[in-house]
Amino acid sequence: MEDNLILVNEHDEQIGIMGKLLAHQLGRLHRAFSIFIFNHQGQLLIQQRAFHKYHSAGQWTNSCCSHPKPNEDTLKAAERRLKEELGFVTPLTHVGSIIYHAKVSGGLIEYEFDHIFIGYYDQCVTPNTDEVNSIRWVFPSELIQEVAQCPDKFTPWFKKIQEKYPLLNFN
Numbered sequence: 001m002e003d004n005l006i007l008v009n010e011h012d013e014q015i016g017i018m019g020k021l022l023a024h025q026l027g028r029l030h031r032a033f034s035i036f037i038f039n040h041q042g043q044l045l046i047q048q049r050a051f052h053k054y055h056s057a058g059q060w061t062n063s064c065c066s067h068p069k070p071n072e073d074t075l076k077a078a079e080r081r082l083k084e085e086l087g088f089v090t091p092l093t094h095v096g097s098i099i100y101h102a103k104v105s106g107g108l109i110e111y112e113f114d115h116i117f118i119g120y121y122d123q124c125v126t127p128n129t130d131e132v133n134s135i136r137w138v139f140p141s142e143l144i145q146e147v148a149q150c151p152d153k154f155t156p157w158f159k160k161i162q163e164k165y166p167l168l169n170f171n
Contacts (some may be wrong), residue, residue, distance in 0.1 A: 005030040005067050010099060012113050017070050024055070027101070027109030030067065033078045034161055035092065036118045037063040043137040045125065047085070049155070050133050054103040058133065061155040065114075078117050086135070087126035092117040098164050104155035110157060116165060140166075 007016040008031050023030050027170045028049050036043040045063045049056055063100045064085045068077030075092060083089050095118050127135050138146075147162060 002017075003067070004070055005116055006113045008113050010059070010113070011141050016145075020047045020067070023124060024104075024108040024110065029099070029113060030113045031074065031115070032067050032112040033065065033074055033081075033115040033117060034062050034065040034157060035078055035082055036116070037082075038118065039089065039122045039137060041137075043139050044143060045086075045121070045135060045137055046143070047127065047132045048134040050129070050131055053131075055105040055106045055110075056155045057105065059155045060153050061158045062161065065157065074115050075117070082119075085128050086130045087128065088123065090119040090121045090122060092119045096165060098161055101159060102160065104156060110158065114157060114161070118160060132147070 003020045004017045005020050006014050006093050007018055007023065007028055009015050009029070009165065012031065018028055018030070039045070046060050047063060048060050049058060051058045059111070066077065066081040068074045075094065078092055079089060094115060096114065096116045098114050099112070100114065104110050125135055144162070147159060151159060
């Protein structure tokens, strides 16, 4: 059964519910979240999306991202998804939000009111291989250079968040 997304206006007020694929086909604004996990050395955990994902497959992105389910608190959804994708739970702090619009693979459109969370974690990470192809820890200064040199390796939302919230200011 397909997941439903929470459609919102530019103030993050719910205006409806729509199937995930249809919302991405029509480019409807919906609620999302992006998580940035740092270790205490100041490195950011990034993931390469699984190659069978229906869009942005194989691209590198922030630690974890997804959508809350209808009637689910966004922070609770972020905590749930972090456990599902990366196998751990850690306290998360909401640091801001961004609205972005981007064309992604498969002729789909990401148009999200994206809540940004950060957290810290220093233990072993066991990613869910259904969701994540690979992970790595990287210093933000190195990551900024890598994104500048090879932008197509990274998801559109990751680049837009990096522009609004420079990674060096996260830690």
